Amino acid sequence: MSSHTILADRHTIQEMQAYYQDYLISPVPYSQFRAKKPGVVITAYQSGKVLFQGSDIENEVAIWSSMSKEKSQVFLPPESEASTISTKCLIGSDEVGNGSYFGALTVCAVYLDPEHFSLVQQLGVKDSKLLSDSQIKHLAPKIKASIPYHLTTCPPAKYNQVNQKQNANAIKAILHNFTLNQLWQKLNSNQQKACEGILIDQFTPEKRYWEYVSDQPKNCPGPYYFHQKAENIHLAVACASIIARAAFLESLVSLGQPYGIKLLSGAGTAVDQQGRDLVQAHGPQVLNQVAKYHFANTKKILNHNKK
Incomplete structure (x- = not known):
């Protein structure tokens, strides 16, 4: 060997x-x-x-x-670039739900100019991972009412359909690209002229990102920046992460409603148990409607129910 x-x-x-x-x-x-x-x-x-x-x-x-x-x-842009773009007028995008078995994959893009920095800071905007679910649900509507954004929600059934041909990172790249294009079309000519770039919270190498979207329409002229933990670099991404997470949390409720439950976030043992309960009550086909089927949780859930 x-x-x-x-x-x-x-x-x-x-x-x-x-x-x-x-x-x-x-x-x-x-x-x-x-x-x-x-x-x-x-x-x-x-x-x-x-x-x-x-x-x-x-x-x-x-x-x-x-x-x-x-x-x-x-993959790792210079720190000097990160500090420079933090004060620019940018569109920032982020996704939520890719690590959770249940729920939708949500992607949000936000346009934020320096004139609105103080406004979103006063609202309490920061990395969504540092906020509680209740804070997220409270903040998201205020952000949406204050600055231009576009939100794309990919429910599990659609995700599973696309996943038959595309891997998880390809799906995320296509959703980011689509969401950015939709937001760009919402902006007026003055906002488009003022925009100094696109910042994506990086989940794959830049080269791979462009390969994934090579056959997709691209309306945003850029330049494009790809950074890890971009929500800590620019408030546009922090705003996007909050809106996307609020939509993901909503999907756990709405997708669970037909079955009389609220779906759990994550991919741990409690999620496996909830999946087993769902399969026992509604059959294995239910997972295609509420879960990302390619996760290892599916095999564990179905194998357990065969016993």
Whole structure:
């Protein structure tokens, strides 16, 4: 059996986990995920090391060795750029729900000029991860009433349909691109002229993003900036994350209503139990309507109900 190890950053490992979602198996200690395909087992450790083992590892190693080199060149923009764009008039976009088994995938884009910085700060805008659900639900309508935005909600049934041909990151890229285009069309000519760029909360290498949307219409002229934790760089992304999260939370309620429940967020053991209860009451087809079917949770839920 051959083996090979590469070093990968956190975002590459996240992309690998999404790429191998259908092949995930039980992790080993100190690993972030483990996947098994014919001829190869891939183990990604929390240290950043990714181990490939098996009789047919060359193709898999080639894919991610190349990606690691790309990441070192384009994934982390200079800190000076981050500080410069924080004061620009920008459109910022972010997505919510990609890590949750139940619920929609929501993407929001927000146009924010410096004249409105103080307004959104007074509202209490910051990274949505630092806000409670009740604060999110309170803030989102105020932001929506104050600044231009566009929200796109992709329900699980649609997500699962597209996922038959596109991986998770491709779906996110297409949704970001669509949402940005829709917002751009809402802006008046003065706002379009004032816009100094597009900032996307980065979930995939810039090169991959453009590959994913290569056949999609593009109305926003840019320039485009791709940053990790972009909600901490520009208030436009922070606003977008709040609106997107509020819509995601609403989807947990609306998608659960036909079954008399509120769906749970996340992908843990409580989610598995709720999934098993749903399948027992309504049949396995219910998962296609309320969940992202390619998650490993689906196999655990269905295998348990076979016992």
